[in-house]
Amino acid sequence: MSTSPSHAVGTSAAKPRRKAPVAAAPKVGLVSLGCPKALVDSERIMTRLRAEGYDLVDSYDGADLVIVNTCAFLETARDESLEAIGEAMAENGKVVVTGCLGVHENLIREIHPGVLAVTGPHQYESVMSAVHQALPPAHDPYVDLLPPEGIKLTPRHYAYLKISEGCNNKCTFCIIPSLRGPLTSRPIGDVLKEAEGLAEAGVKELLVISQDTSAYGIDTKFPRQEWRGKEYRTRFLDLCEGLSELGIWVRLHYVYPYPHVDEAIALMAEGKILPYLDIPFQHASPNVLKAMRRPAHQEQTLERIKGWRRDCPDLVLRSTFIVGFPGETEDDFDFLLDWLQEAELDRVGCFKYENVAGAHAQALGDHLDEDEKQDRWERLMEVQQDISAKRLARLVGRDLDVLIDEAGDAGGPAVGRCYADAPEIDGAVRVSGGKNLRPGDMVQVRITGADEYDLTGDVTSRG
Numbered sequence: 001m002s003t004s005p006s007h008a009v010g011t012s013a014a015k016p017r018r019k020a021p022v023a024a025a026p027k028v029g030l031v032s033l034g035c036p037k038a039l040v041d042s043e044r045i046m047t048r049l050r051a052e053g054y055d056l057v058d059s060y061d062g063a064d065l066v067i068v069n070t071c072a073f074l075e076t077a078r079d080e081s082l083e084a085i086g087e088a089m090a091e092n093g094k095v096v097v098t099g100c101l102g103v104h105e106n107l108i109r110e111i112h113p114g115v116l117a118v119t120g121p122h123q124y125e126s127v128m129s130a131v132h133q134a135l136p137p138a139h140d141p142y143v144d145l146l147p148p149e150g151i152k153l154t155p156r157h158y159a160y161l162k163i164s165e166g167c168n169n170k171c172t173f174c175i176i177p178s179l180r181g182p183l184t185s186r187p188i189g190d191v192l193k194e195a196e197g198l199a200e201a202g203v204k205e206l207l208v209i210s211q212d213t214s215a216y217g218i219d220t221k222f223p224r225q226e227w228r229g230k231e232y233r234t235r236f237l238d239l240c241e242g243l244s245e246l247g248i249w250v251r252l253h254y255v256y257p258y259p260h261v262d263e264a265i266a267l268m269a270e271g272k273i274l275p276y277l278d279i280p281f282q283h284a285s286p287n288v289l290k291a292m293r294r295p296a297h298q299e300q301t302l303e304r305i306k307g308w309r310r311d312c313p314d315l316v317l318r319s320t321f322i323v324g325f326p327g328e329t330e331d332d333f334d335f336l337l338d339w340l341q342e343a344e345l346d347r348v349g350c351f352k353y354e355n356v357a358g359a360h361a362q363a364l365g366d367h368l369d370e371d372e373k374q375d376r377w378e379r380l381m382e383v384q385q386d387i388s389a390k391r392l393a394r395l396v397g398r399d400l401d402v403l404i405d406e407a408g409d410a411g412g413p414a415v416g417r418c419y420a421d422a423p424e425i426d427g428a429v430r431v432s433g434g435k436n437l438r439p440g441d442m443v444q445v446r447i448t449g450a451d452e453y454d455l456t457g458d459v460t461s462r463g
């Protein structure tokens, strides 16, 4: 393909490994320009392509699509990159541009308006997403090492869907941003495609996770991608809308109460996604929230919660809190207890503050002793148990869909979850009356009892 000083990389198509007919592997060519760092990027892209079953080819006419990894270090490198894109467009026509010149997307599109996608350096996810869009991988169940949905550690009927990595916040008790870097959102087309694959593989519940789900797409400025013939932007509401098309349970975790979260409540009220929000508030006292540097800490959360419940009365709210944060006074703690009484969250987890090596909060003054933290933890849990029991009691007498997690032993009740219960962290529904219930079954259950954590009920029909 391209000549020196660029690096033309690729291999010829693999020979068929068996006689049975297989779908031809899609073929990708890659032109790699620039420095050793760019070369490493190219190697990573090639590795991903091969792992997903693409063939790498070394001619324009043998490729179904060409990736040009560009350089923009000097004017001459920039010109050479633009020339290489032009050559790939003329010789092949299906071109994805990545690398350092990708930060000048407008320039590239001005000169080569037909390129399929432009991504910047180290954006492997975006490159793969653009390739998936233009040239979907061919899954061959006979030779692929992985099932189409990938390898999962969760039971077959639910799966975590990670939409981004890293975090742009700077909470003083947390070192995740320094460990995982800034927010990097996965392109929406990739996320929806993965979710679709999981649903096709039998997953009945998707748990959307990230460090900050409501910030999805802020880092990439909400690029658009097509899925199922419709355009979606890489942003929170579009994600919820896309996932709601799958007809399975969608549960949102790690959402912060930014104003745009209100838009998702309408989807919950319409039954399109589960009326469940996991919002890690961590505290309620303005002083402590400020010392924690929590995102969205200035939002009027009690008012927001009331509004959400008015618009979606079934909404279940889960949260976590930290007690004994450095400098937390008795007044701050009382404020938190009062806030909890008013907010009436359905599910609450509570942690005693612990120093984390490297976290800014370590250096704050007025650390509390362990007895004080323990005392506050117990008081908070006591208050919350009553609230949780009251909230769960309102479900008694209702008919709810329940997803079975465990079959009952020796005729005992099976264990499942309703919309109010996320796996591992919330309660469960002990289900009687259904014969041969298996994990993954969806049944309708009349709720007959409730305590602080769990529900009991009888099967009324099977889905």
Ligand code: SF4
Pocket (backbone or CB within 6 Å): 167, 168, 169, 170, 171, 174, 175, 176, 177, 211, 212, 295
């Ligand atoms: S605790 Fe704060 S800084 Fe840490 S991951 Fe969550 S939002 Fe980001």
